[in-house]
Amino acid sequence: MLVDTFGRTATDLRVSLTDRCNLRCTYCMPPEGLDWLPKPELLTDDEVARLVRLGVERLGITEVRYTGGEPLLRRGIADIVRRTAALEPRPQVSLTTNGIGLERLAGPLADAGLDRVNVSLDSLDRAVFKRLAHRDRLPDVLAGLAAARAAGLVPVKVNAVLMRGINEREAVPLLRFCLDNGYQLRFIEQMPLDAQHGWTRDGMLTADEILAMLGAEFALEPDGPAERGSAPAETFLVDGGPARVGVIGSVTRPFCGACDRVRLTADGQVRNCLFATEESNLRDAMRAGATDDELAERWRAAVRSKRAGHGIDDPSFLQPARPMSAIGG
Template structure:
């Protein structure tokens, strides 16, 4: 099978499995699985261990930095990956060394089969027989009802989005009056055995930059971790304005008026740099994709809800897995998935180039790419 990357608006052919994409099969690999079982290493030496899987582009909120309130063009239901298709891709990825699967959206808890997805992913093993970790990023609205079943199915960690503690501000920012539901989801996660529970807050000038200390104190009071995120050019309306972005430096300067901050060493491939608050044990994180990119340690790939592989959140190229997954009765599907994973990894650039004058924002919004 031929790996076909799709640049939004046009298609470009990529060589079929040969050379670096056609490494010998590892011991125990499925028959005909070219390269299955070998690590996913890009041309810059980065070993990939994390696959973000978007389950849907739909969401119960309409955050201004993510998607418009109306006029959204949703993915066709027929193009959304089934549970079997998701698991098939994940099984090959696990054999190739992926150890963490993070479920995203849109809002992943809108999938009626979400517990089954978690259970089947949690049952996968890597090439050494070790288990995998299944995490989730959610707005938390449906967590009180679903969390017990998700934990029983094997969910390991959860991140919940919370940009403000003010009800009117939340309604204006998300275009939905659902703050109490989100807070109930956070309370449910905090009361569960999942640790760490993380809260994600996008810092925005003139919107919530006066709440930074309050948000951190809320996290401390609920024994969860807060991570601030620099606002990125990923809104569907392409209205991102660098001047409205609150930088990592500004965030830390504000927090330093309340706590003594000590940077935690050994970040590795984690997207957030962390700081101890007054010596610990509580920490705060900052994901500074714009002002302090961490591309050199990135170990992540992404799978969209409609079966497109992406090697960067900001990539303008996608690798279409649907033809491979939906070839009837083809015994070489696993080999085709493996080749596509390797083509995607091979095409990964050194960085996202947000700060390059020639940077182009992805055509898809965050909800369609996956958080």
């Protein structure tokens, strides 16, 4: 098992398939984009499959989520999903995407064994969407959401990041849209993971502020116990249920104490936290001929060094050198 020195066990593996993206969301990267990782540095499909198999069969991983960048840009994604779903014991297989290309791929991914999908959507206003993402692709994202629902990738979850002075007024419209379409909405506090290092606490809409805006229009009541365990979202019944909305207060309401996640970057580095400053290189060891036993021990050692929390509120906090697009969500 992947156990750290605080007794937390990592069972949720986030695998980045690429650092590339076809949007340029303000909270992630600059409008001109970034220098992408050279292709030889990226894990091949077979290397991804081997490390995921190792995680599931030997290290106790029960959920595998594919991320990016934008994972739908990975040509072999359907086959990677198929190989993952065929593992024993079978993990839950999910995907986080911006939705562009999902209209075409939702069916093939469902057929390959994908269980569910999270789609990022920060605005229903086409002009605001373009301002945020620097691309005029809102219709493609909406079509992708509908295709995911039609393909049975339910519950279809929508992730939204609100930024002060940009899209903060979209909280209520986004929730109404999701309620009308049967999607599950989760608001996520903006985190200091942008490549420009321009994040400020003042520019971030907090969980309390988001709940206050929603509470002015909807009756919200906590769904379940106050202690949410390793679940990142605090969920609330909307107008008595059964519809729910979630708020992920990664900054102001961190869930580090029960975190069960570990990450594998597109170039084969183990990261035990989004904000980790150290990585463990499985790619080079694998390419040098390391056995499964040796790779498993490297992975265990990486997780053992996990810190108690992300430390954003600590005066000594340093934003990681890699931006979100190169880490994987």
